[in-house]
Amino acid sequence: xxxxxxxxxxxxxxxxxxxxxxxxxxxxxxxxxxxxxxxxxxxxxxxxxxxxxxxxxxxxxxxxxxxxxxxxxxxxxxxxxxxxxxxxxxxxxxxxxxxxxxxxxxxxxxxxxxxxxxxxxxxxxxxxxxxxxxxxxxxxxxxxxxxxxxxxxxxxxxxxxxxxxxxxxxxxxxxxxxxxxxxxxxxxxxxxxxxxxxxxxxxxxxxxxxxxxxxxxxxxxxxxxxxxxxxxxxxxxxxxxxxxxxxxxxxxxxxxxxxxxxxxxxxxxxxxxxxxxxxxxxxxx
Numbered sequence: 274x275x276x277x278x279x280x281x282x283x284x285x286x287x288x289x290x291x292x293x294x295x296x297x298x299x300x301x302x303x304x305x306x307x308x309x310x311x312x313x314x315x316x317x318x319x320x321x322x323x324x325x326x327x328x329x330x331x332x333x334x335x336x337x338x339x340x341x342x343x344x345x346x347x348x349x350x351x352x353x354x355x356x357x358x359x360x361x362x363x364x365x366x367x368x369x370x371x372x373x374x375x376x377x378x379x380x381x382x383x384x385x386x387x388x389x390x391x392x393x394x395x396x397x398x399x400x401x402x403x404x405x406x407x408x409x410x411x412x413x414x415x416x417x418x419x420x421x422x423x424x425x426x427x428x429x430x431x432x433x434x435x436x437x438x439x440x441x442x443x444x445x446x447x448x449x450x451x452x453x454x455x456x457x458x459x460x461x462x463x464x465x466x467x468x469x470x471x472x473x474x475x476x477x478x479x480x481x482x483x484x485x486x487x488x489x490x491x492x493x494x495x496x497x498x499x500x501x502x503x504x505x506x507x508x509x510x511x512x513x514x515x516x517x518x519x520x521x522x523x524x525x526x527x528x529x530x531x532x533x534x535x536x537x538x539x540x541x542x543x544x545x546x547x548x549x550x551x552x553x554x555x556x557x558x
Contacts, residue, residue, distance in 0.1 A: 343522035357503035364423030372431030426487030434476025438469025
């Protein structure tokens, strides 16, 4: 029923709107369904290849065997999975706090950026595999060393993207803020931060996966064993014992964790930017 004082839309307009709604609904389902179908076909092809060629499970296990092994060993892998998640989330939080604060400091002082940015670049271009043994030597706690390694990997994307976003603010708006004699803090809060938000969220998607990679690679380098270890240690143990299905099961948990991290941050970006930024609004048109 039309609102009082408001004319109802013509039949042609309502038809076009309904058609757009149906098309939008179909695109959304296609965006979700197509990757799932292709992934299912890839798993089916893998299963068929292993069974038809009769490949031994210690060379290449079938997806069904990996799923069964994962279910049977889920209890023993759960502690390691939670440890890996703890290292990943902790490193990502440190990267977000450190990267955002340092990027804001760069935005407020050009000289600070000139002086400190090269150090961030050095951390980024130095392979974590090369410096992880040194960190493990100088840091007594293995958990702290793993956290530091994962932080180094995840830190630079947050810093770089946030700095780029802070620099991307419209220069005419910058001049307007100067004209009204806005303080550096007011400029940062009301102009630079909203401008940098899409870039920060894009960097967050990258840093989330990199923090997981950093945690796993650091643990591979450490070769840690014992109770307080992550999935990388379970993969190493399974490879030493030629338990290839169990190794793949642990690898599946690592992959699922990375996919979950990406999906969470992708949802956050859509919720935050979906109503005003073109990078997310155009996806629904």
